[in-house]
Amino acid sequence: MKRNRIPQFFIIVGAFLLLLAVVLMLDNVPGVPVMLLIVLRKGAIYALVAVSMNILNGFTGLFSLGQAGFMLLGAYTYAILTVPVENQALVYQRYPNGGIGFSVTESLGRVLGQPGLLLGVIICLILGGIVAGVFAYLIGLPVLRLKSDYLAIATLGFAEIIRAVVQYEKLGPITNGSNLLSNFTNFSNFHLGSLKLDTVMPFVFAGVCIWVITLIINSTYGRAFKAIRDDEVAAEAMGINLANHKRMSFIISSFFAGISGAMLAMYQASVQATIFKAAMTYEILLIVVLGGIGSISGSIIAAFLFVGSSEWWLRFLDNTTVLPNFNAKLLFAIIFAAIVVSIVFLVVYRQNKAQKSRPEAVGRGRKILSLKLSGVITLVVGTLLLLGDLRFLISPDLQVPLLRSGFRMVVFSIIVMIVVLFFSRGLMGDRELPDLFRTRHKRL
Amino acid sequence: MSDNVLKVENVTMQFGGVVAVDNVNLEVNAGEIVSLIGPNGAGKTTAFNVITGVYPPTNGVVYFEGKKIVENYPRGKMKKLYKTENNGAYTHAIEPTPDKITRMGVARTFQNIRLWSSQTVFENILIAKHCRVTAGLLSATFRMNKLEERRQREECDELLRILGLEGVRNELATSLPYGQQRRVEIARALATQPKLLLLDEPAAGMNPQETQELTAFISRIRTDFRLTVFIIEHHMALVMDISDRIYVLDFGKLIASGTPAKVQNDQRVVDAYLGVSEDA
Numbered sequence: 001m002k003r004n005r006i007p008q009f010f011i012i013v014g015a016f017l018l019l020l021a022v023v024l025m026l027d028n029v030p031g032v033p034v035m036l037l038i039v040l041r042k043g044a045i046y047a048l049v050a051v052s053m054n055i056l057n058g059f060t061g062l063f064s065l066g067q068a069g070f071m072l073l074g075a076y077t078y079a080i081l082t083v084p085v086e087n088q089a090l091v092y093q094r095y096p097n098g099g100i101g102f103s104v105t106e107s108l109g110r111v112l113g114q115p116g117l118l119l120g121v122i123i124c125l126i127l128g129g130i131v132a133g134v135f136a137y138l139i140g141l142p143v144l145r146l147k148s149d150y151l152a153i154a155t156l157g158f159a160e161i162i163r164a165v166v167q168y169e170k171l172g173p174i175t176n177g178s179n180l181l182s183n184f185t186n187f188s189n190f191h192l193g194s195l196k197l198d199t200v201m202p203f204v205f206a207g208v209c210i211w212v213i214t215l216i217i218n219s220t221y222g223r224a225f226k227a228i229r230d231d232e233v234a235a236e237a238m239g240i241n242l243a244n245h246k247r248m249s250f251i252i253s254s255f256f257a258g259i260s261g262a263m264l265a266m267y268q269a270s271v272q273a274t275i276f277k278a279a280m281t282y283e284i285l286l287i288v289v290l291g292g293i294g295s296i297s298g299s300i301i302a303a304f305l306f307v308g309s310s311e312w313w314l315r316f317l318d319n320t321t322v323l324p325n326f327n328a329k330l331l332f333a334i335i336f337a338a339i340v341v342s343i344v345f346l347v348v349y350r351q352n353k354a355q356k357s358r359p360e361a362v363g364r365g366r367k368i369l370s371l372k373l374s375g376v377i378t379l380v381v382g383t384l385l386l387l388g389d390l391r392f393l394i395s396p397d398l399q400v401p402l403l404r405s406g407f408r409m410v411v412f413s414i415i416v417m418i419v420v421l422f423f424s425r426g427l428m429g430d431r432e433l434p435d436l437f438r439t440r441h442k443r444l
Numbered sequence: 445m446s447d448n449v450l451k452v453e454n455v456t457m458q459f460g461g462v463v464a465v466d467n468v469n470l471e472v473n474a475g476e477i478v479s480l481i482g483p484n485g486a487g488k489t490t491a492f493n494v495i496t497g498v499y500p501p502t503n504g505v506v507y508f509e510g511k512k513i514v515e516n517y518p519r520g521k522m523k524k525l526y527k528t529e530n531n532g533a534y535t536h537a538i539e540p541t542p543d544k545i546t547r548m549g550v551a552r553t554f555q556n557i558r559l560w561s562s563q564t565v566f567e568n569i570l571i572a573k574h575c576r577v578t579a580g581l582l583s584a585t586f587r588m589n590k591l592e593e594r595r596q597r598e599e600c601d602e603l604l605r606i607l608g609l610e611g612v613r614n615e616l617a618t619s620l621p622y623g624q625q626r627r628v629e630i631a632r633a634l635a636t637q638p639k640l641l642l643l644d645e646p647a648a649g650m651n652p653q654e655t656q657e658l659t660a661f662i663s664r665i666r667t668d669f670r671l672t673v674f675i676i677e678h679h680m681a682l683v684m685d686i687s688d689r690i691y692v693l694d695f696g697k698l699i700a701s702g703t704p705a706k707v708q709n710d711q712r713v714v715d716a717y718l719g720v721s722e723d724a
Binding site for chain 2: 212215216219220221223224226227229230231233234235236237238239240241242243248294430
């Protein structure tokens with residue numbers, strides 16, 4: 001077993017380098033859709049934050065919803081430390097003498113050029129992570145005694161408080177209050193010769209961080225986390241200090257959330273507290289659930305799929321589109337009805353099968369069935385309403401907009417509901433990508 | 445200092461107004477197999493939980509290898525509620541968490557098997573080794589603890605081999621038959637390198653043959669690992685077969701102790717188990 005571990009390591013590194021090469025090429029070849037690059041950049045960042053959330057929710061079994069708060073801390077730490085001195089007056093317009101009066105990246109960049117700038121960015125990213133980690137430590141002291149939903153509520157509350165505190169007027173000279181922080185060092189400041197590195201850099205940073213997270217998860221500490229997830233009482237009885245290990249997991253998770261927040265700031269080239277709302281945490285939670293709770297590769301894949309769908313592939317749904325004539329409308333209605341009927345049929349069929357194999361579960365099965373059915377019916381009705389009802393059947397000439405602004409989110413929600421209803425373990429369950437190529441259950 | 449490994453002194457555990465363990469004294473000497481028996485609800489598992497630190501006792505002290513590991517006295521709300529003896533005998537509170545007690549060398553199994561369900565047999569045992577890890581988070585992450593890691597893995601494989609579990613090494617622990625899950629749980633407890641092993645109803649739900657195998661298994665690990673074993677059990681066959689001494693608990697109180705033969709013939713024990721006839 002020891003023997004085939006090393007080639008596997010090289011395969012992964014090789015694949016990653018190949019990926020970087022492809023990304024570098026995409027970044028510099030003209031004609032590549034901008035959307036693709038945006039999806040790649042944001043996807044890499046979301047992959048990191050999803051994996052960091054997975055450490056906590058998937059591997060330690062702590063249900064926390066504070067991710068956006070820690071991202072915010074990382075983003076602000078990074079931005080404050082890297083706004084060049086000459087830009088500070090401009091950025092902190094509303095606060096005379098605002099800003100910290102120096103810039104880590106600028107100072108290092110002046111001495112060492114491009115490598116110095118990179119070094120400064122890395123230092124500030126890590127500092128962003130550390131600030132998030134320190135806050136996680138402090139918050140963890142009271143909050144980590146809580147379990148499941150209570151912990152989720154407490155961490156969610158923390159994230160909201162942090163967002164409010166950062167916007168506090170008196171902190172304005174540092175955080176710029178509720179205004180934008182911008183003009184700091186970001187990905188577009190870097191070039192390799194004439195090559196742009198805008199997309200490669202997030203990949204490298206996220207890749208390295210996820211690699212470190214994988215090492216942690218597979219280390220003896222990661223195994224202890226999993227033991228806590230599986231059975232806390234047994235873990236404690238086997239000598240694992242619950243308080244220590246939960247805190248450790250919380251800090252690690254927040255540290256990487258902080259780094260990803262800083263990367264998000266770099267990607268957007270500006271940062272404002274209002275974007276780090278609870279909605280952002282839910283997006284990340286969604287990625288974690290879709291990818292599979294307890295699967296790193298699942299989170300990564302789901303992050304790209306999520307960003308891809310929400311930024312790009314489903315965009316067309318937001319453009320107002322009108323179906324041309326009666327026949328097309330009718331055709332559409334038939335197709336739609338067919339889809340709905342087949343979904344309902346599938347639900348019923350699966351349920352019947354389940355009931356046949358386990359007759360004792362009939363009562364429970366019925367309940368689930370009715371739940372699923374009502375879910376599907378809600379979806380159908382909601383969608384029909386949004387489609388602009390079926391008036392066109394009566395008056396063929398009526399202009400019924402099929403797609404319109406906001407429709408994207410509806411379709412997105414439907415996809416999510418379908419995934420949650422039918423594939424409740426997510427894309428990968430708790431398996432990893434390499435597990436798919438193995439027949440035996442596990443490694444080691 | 446005598447050679448007793450575990451000494452429980454005047455331990456009382458009172459939940460609100462209910463006295464679950466009432467002023468219990470018991471000793472387990474090095475190398476012995478001692479059983480704690482009693483009817484349902486007698487307070488056996490509670491006694492175990494006090495020893496392993498799951499909850500602090502209301503009053504009393506627990507010594508392990510002559511060292512005080514747990515101590516408490518009635519305080520706070522319990523000051524008024526306290527019902528039984530030795531109030532005021534102790535004035536300190538030592539309340540270690542279960543993991544600390546495990547690291548001192550007391551390992552336990554559970555009445556209802558608590559294996560880590562998503563892990564293989566090998567991983568279950570390897571994780572139990574975590575409490576002996578000396579590497580910090582950073583050195584463990586960047587694999588600077590290779591020697592320790594390799595040593596632990598070898599120890600786990602050795603343990604699996606000794607206990608005859610190498611055939612199921614890579615199976616999911618919870619997918620095994622019940623009897624084997626018990627063994628894995630004992631193996632996991634052994635992986636923490638205990639001096640004292642506490643078994644909470646190890647034969648629960650086993651058929652006679654499995655029980656017999658388990659009896660042999662426990663005797664064997666005692667000699668192989670130079671252990672002291674303290675068992676809670678209902679299966680009299682196992683208890684009488686294996687124990688050097690027996691303690692009998694009823695309604696939280698110790699009602700008898702001594703060799704199996706002696707306990708078996710004790711009228712109070714018979715009464716506790718079978719009930720006393722009304723007109724007797």
